[in-house]
Amino acid sequence: MRSNTIYLDHGATTPVHPAVMEAMAPYWNEHFGNPSSHHHTGYNAARAVEEARETVADSLGTQPGSVIFTGCGSESNNLALRGVMLSARAAGKGEHLITSAIEHSAVLETARQLRDYYGFDLTILPVDKFGQVRIEDVEAALRPDTSLISVMAANNEVGTLQPWQEIGALARSRGIAYHTDAVQLVAMRRWRLDNEPIDLMTIAPHKFYGPKGIGILIRRSEIDLVPSQTGGGHEGGLRAGTLNVPLIVGAAEALRLAMVELDERRAHVLALRDQLMNRLTQAMPESVIITGHPTERLAHNASFAFRHISGNDLLMHLDMAGIAASSGSACSSGDPKPSAVLQALGLEPEWTKGGLRLTIGTQNTAADIDYTVGKLQEIVEALSTIEHSFSTAIH
Numbered sequence: 001m002r003s004n005t006i007y008l009d010h011g012a013t014t015p016v017h018p019a020v021m022e023a024m025a026p027y028w029n030e031h032f033g034n035p036s037s038h039h040h041t042g043y044n045a046a047r048a049v050e051e052a053r054e055t056v057a058d059s060l061g062t063q064p065g066s067v068i069f070t071g072c073g074s075e076s077n078n079l080a081l082r083g084v085m086l087s088a089r090a091a092g093k094g095e096h097l098i099t100s101a102i103e104h105s106a107v108l109e110t111a112r113q114l115r116d117y118y119g120f121d122l123t124i125l126p127v128d129k130f131g132q133v134r135i136e137d138v139e140a141a142l143r144p145d146t147s148l149i150s151v152m153a154a155n156n157e158v159g160t161l162q163p164w165q166e167i168g169a170l171a172r173s174r175g176i177a178y179h180t181d182a183v184q185l186v187a188m189r190r191w192r193l194d195n196e197p198i199d200l201m202t203i204a205p206h207k208f209y210g211p212k213g214i215g216i217l218i219r220r221s222e223i224d225l226v227p228s229q230t231g232g233g234h235e236g237g238l239r240a241g242t243l244n245v246p247l248i249v250g251a252a253e254a255l256r257l258a259m260v261e262l263d264e265r266r267a268h269v270l271a272l273r274d275q276l277m278n279r280l281t282q283a284m285p286e287s288v289i290i291t292g293h294p295t296e297r298l299a300h301n302a303s304f305a306f307r308h309i310s311g312n313d314l315l316m317h318l319d320m321a322g323i324a325a326s327s328g329s330a331c332s333s334g335d336p337k338p339s340a341v342l343q344a345l346g347l348e349p350e351w352t353k354g355g356l357r358l359t360i361g362t363q364n365t366a367a368d369i370d371y372t373v374g375k376l377q378e379i380v381e382a383l384s385t386i387e388h389s390f391s392t393a394i395h
Contacts, residue, residue: 006368007324010207010300011156011184011359016250017209023253024211027246035243036234045245052252056216059255061192068217068235069248073183073204074106075228076217077150079239080179080200081110083225084148085120090226094145096121100133100162101344102155104181111150121145127344130293131160138167142174152181153201154188157341157357158292159301161185168197177223183207187258188266188299199223203255209362210254214247269300269360272369276302276358279373287380291342291355300361305342306354309383314356317379323372326357 007015027048033041035049050064057064070076081097089095099111101124108124115122123141125133133151149171153164164180171178179200186201187208193201200223203216219225231240258265277290280302291303306314311327318325327339338352358372 005322005324006364006372008358008360008364008368008372009324009326010361011298011357012326013206013212014209014361015363016211017254017257019257020210020250020254024246024250027249031245033245035245036232045243048245049243049248052248055252055256059191059252059259060186060218062194062218063221065221065236066193066218068219068238069243069251070215070217070235070239071213071241071244072215073181073202073207074104074215075239076202076204076215077104077106077179077181078110079217079225079228080202080219081107081114081148081150082228083238084177084179084200084223085114085118086226087224088147089120091224094143094147095119096123096143096146098123098125098138098141098146098149098151100125100127100151102127102131102133102157102160102341103150103152104156104183107150107152107181125151127160129346130296131155131158131291131341131345132293132296133162133167135163135166135170139170142170142176146174146176148177148179150179150181152184154182154185154298154301155292155341156184157339157355158303158345159184159297159357160292161296161298165197168199171199172197184298184301187255187262190259190262193218205251205254208254208258211247211250214244214251216251265362266299268362269364272360272364272366273300273302275366276360276369276373279369280304280376283373283377284380287384289351291345291347298359300359302358302360304356304358305347305351306356306380308350309354309380311339311353311355313383314354314376314379317383318372318375321375321379323375326359327355 031044033045035046053064053067056067111122114120125137151167154161168178177199181202183204186203199220201218206212227238229240288304288306291305339355342352342355
């Protein structure tokens with residue numbers, strides 16, 4: 001096993017940038033106050049939170065009042081879906097929600113719970129073979145009582161970019177709220193959210209070299225939300241609980257750096273991603289296919305399916321070879337069931353258990369890619385031999 005791990009799971013989480021750690025440092029001990037306290041120590045903490053809110057807003061081209069700090073991306077998704085739908089019910093508006101089959105479980109499971117326990121109507125849209133939602137399917141699903149459409153900006157497993165601008169424009173033309181989980185995409189492009197057809201957007205800073213345990217929900221001021229978490233007046237009454245000042249400061253600094261360094265970071269990961277996708281498919285044309293859209297995909301995401309091979313076996317052997325990877329969403333890796341996303345793409349059963357996601361970061365090199373491709377060839381050949389021997393034995 002290698003002494004140094006090649007980390008290719010940046011879609012799951014990223015190391016914290018040194019500048020982010022430096023920005024957070026004073027707020028653990030020096031400026032440790034509760035930002036809700038009415039004294040000098042509390043005021044210093046509250047000032048840091050509001051400065052962070054302004055930094056996030058400036059980085060995304062929106063207003064500070066639109067920024068809600070939460071505990072993670074999943075919480076932001078929960079607040080968006082529950083908040084809009086419960087608010088719509090309270091106002092006597094429609095009780096229909098639309099989402100897609102390839103959403104993160106924080107959206108899909110929340111939507112299903114709203115249906116099963118709260119009695120809301122739910123439409124789950126299919127996707128095409130590349131994992132894209134079709135705008136005509138969205139339009140066909142609209143009803144007079146539709147209150148919310150939630151379709152992610154980019155899929156976390158196969159990297160496919162969704163037509164979020166078209167969906168948002170359609171929603172706005174019908175007076176329907178539009179939420180997008182932009183956890184994977186937010187640090188890969190520039191934003192002017194005040195000019196975008198997005199009403200709510202979910203962000204998780206640990207995906208772009210920020211800390212874990214902090215999330216952001218951007219909410220257009222006209223959108224009413226019922227809080228999912230009650231007990232205090234924090235975040236405009238939308239999220240109870242003492243604010244985690246160091247993580248909020250770190251989240252803002254990570255987003256600021258992501259926008260400052262965007263062009264350099266994107267060019268770096270895109271070149272390595274293309275190298276990885278091209279070399280791997282050329283090396284094993286019969287054993288592997290690229291999943292997701294061939295071109296309209298995240299710059300750092302290379303996703304594959306391997307025929308008659310378990311993704312769990314791939315991960316185990318890659319780990320022993322010193323390569324950290326994922327079989328899809330980090331929230332479901334290790335689950336031996338077929339990938340729901342690969343099934344939604346219409347892949348045959350021999351492919352759906354063999355998903356592999358390799359997501360590239362700023363510290364990766366061309367040598368890392370060369371080593372990974374070579375090791376994958378060895379691993380796949382060995383696992384294919386075992387599978388063939390097993391199939392022969394049972395027949």
